[in-house]
Amino acid sequence: MGQRKREQSTLTALVWFAVPATVMASLFLAVNYLQNGSITSVAYQKIFEYTRMNGYRFRSFSMTSIPKNMVHNFDFSNPMKGLSLSGIALVRMNAALFGWPLSLVFVLLAGWKKRAGLLLASVICFFLVHGLISDVGVDSFAPVHFFELALPFLLLTVLGLQRSTATLLELTTHQDEQVKDSAPTTDADTEHDAEAAPAQTTTEKGSLISHPLTVFPSLFMMVFVFLSLTGYVPIRFRALYMIGKDINTPFQAVKKQKLKRAVVFATMRFTKQCVSKPTKHFLYWRPNNDPALKNDILWVNHLDVLSDKRLMKHFPARKGYVMQWKKDCTVHYLPLAPMKPGAVPKGWIGGNQKGLDPPAK
Numbered sequence: 001m002g003q004r005k006r007e008q009s010t011l012t013a014l015v016w017f018a019v020p021a022t023v024m025a026s027l028f029l030a031v032n033y034l035q036n037g038s039i040t041s042v043a044y045q046k047i048f049e050y051t052r053m054n055g056y057r058f059r060s061f062s063m064t065s066i067p068k069n070m071v072h073n074f075d076f077s078n079p080m081k082g083l084s085l086s087g088i089a090l091v092r093m094n095a096a097l098f099g100w101p102l103s104l105v106f107v108l109l110a111g112w113k114k115r116a117g118l119l120l121a122s123v124i125c126f127f128l129v130h131g132l133i134s135d136v137g138v139d140s141f142a143p144v145h146f147f148e149l150a151l152p153f154l155l156l157t158v159l160g161l162q163r164s165t166a167t168l169l170e171l172t173t174h175q176d177e178q179v180k181d182s183a184p185t186t187d188a189d190t191e192h193d194a195e196a197a198p199a200q201t202t203t204e205k206g207s208l209i210s211h212p213l214t215v216f217p218s219l220f221m222m223v224f225v226f227l228s229l230t231g232y233v234p235i236r237f238r239a240l241y242m243i244g245k246d247i248n249t250p251f252q253a254v255k256k257q258k259l260k261r262a263v264v265f266a267t268m269r270f271t272k273q274c275v276s277k278p279t280k281h282f283l284y285w286r287p288n289n290d291p292a293l294k295n296d297i298l299w300v301n302h303l304d305v306l307s308d309k310r311l312m313k314h315f316p317a318r319k320g321y322v323m324q325w326k327k328d329c330t331v332h333y334l335p336l337a338p339m340k341p342g343a344v345p346k347g348w349i350g351g352n353q354k355g356l357d358p359p360a361k
Contacts, residue, residue, distance in 0.1 A: 161217050250271065265303075302344075305336070
């Protein structure tokens with residue numbers, strides 16, 4: 001009877017896993033098909049195909065950096081590299097997860113039993129799949145190729161805190177019992193214990209509430225939270241604020257100049273790092289437009305004055321502007337209509353330079 005009940009429980013768990021997994025997998029494959037033309041083709045593959053077709057123009061990739069058989073972000077030539085990058089990802093996650101000096105310390109104390117074992121198994125499987133990855137991934141919030149580990153690490157931290165507290169409670173309770181059993185008793189002691197018994201605080205299950213040592217895990221956690229709130233969070237928030245100012249500079253300039261129904265010929269790179277230094281941001285490209293080109297501001301690549309004016313013939317109801325960064329890290333939008341050839345530097349194209357002579361050095 002017990003064996004059958006366990007089998008039913010296992011089957012129920014498998015069903016609960018299979019249903020959402022099947023739904024999410026189907027959605028993922030459907031997005032691949034609709035967006036990339038094949039259920040097995042991911043967006044990275046599609047952008048590489050387009051990059052090759054476009055002669056590597058307006059891309060940071062060179063004509064030799066993307067082999068036709070390349071699987072993006074994976075390196076099968078050196079397994080030790082993947083192992084070292086996994087270590088780097090753990091170091092970065094340790095810093096970025098909670099902002100604690102040791103964010104993963106309680107993960108190590110969670111143990112392997114029951115729920116902790118399942119979570120640790122998911123972490124190990126994740127690292128096995130990412131064992132051949134070619135880079136950790138950088139961004140302003142986490143190692144982007146490993147941030148999925150945040151959820152199991154968070155749950156393992158809770159379990160580790162719980163287990164370390166319970167272990168200390170068990171050890172201190174055991175020591176107290178040993179001391180009490182080894183001490184000689186007298187009638188006076190027995191009478192004193194009987195009088196003191198009502199003052200002992202017990203839990204609902206009847207066990208004594210914590211020994212002073214059992215507060216250490218929670219105390220460490222509160223110290224870590226305090227250090228994060230005072231030494232990490234303000235610095236991180238300030239860095240993100242400065243990054244936001246740099247990223248929004250082109251858009252604030254649009255508002256300042258009150259551009260409406262415009263075509264803006266953007267330079268490469270689209271943004272610069274000014275007030276955010278030394279923190280780096282990772283926004284390089286102009287915004288994408290609505291497929292129907294109905295945006296109030298259309299962002300396009302700047303080539304040269306003549307090429308830009310040829311494009312403007314397709315938008316007679318709009319005004320054209322050329323984006324220019326100044327040395328003081330401000331952005332200005334210069335009206336295209338009155339410009340003469342050579343009035344502004346040619347745009348950067350890269351790749352095969354098709355459609356434009358190489359920009360002057």
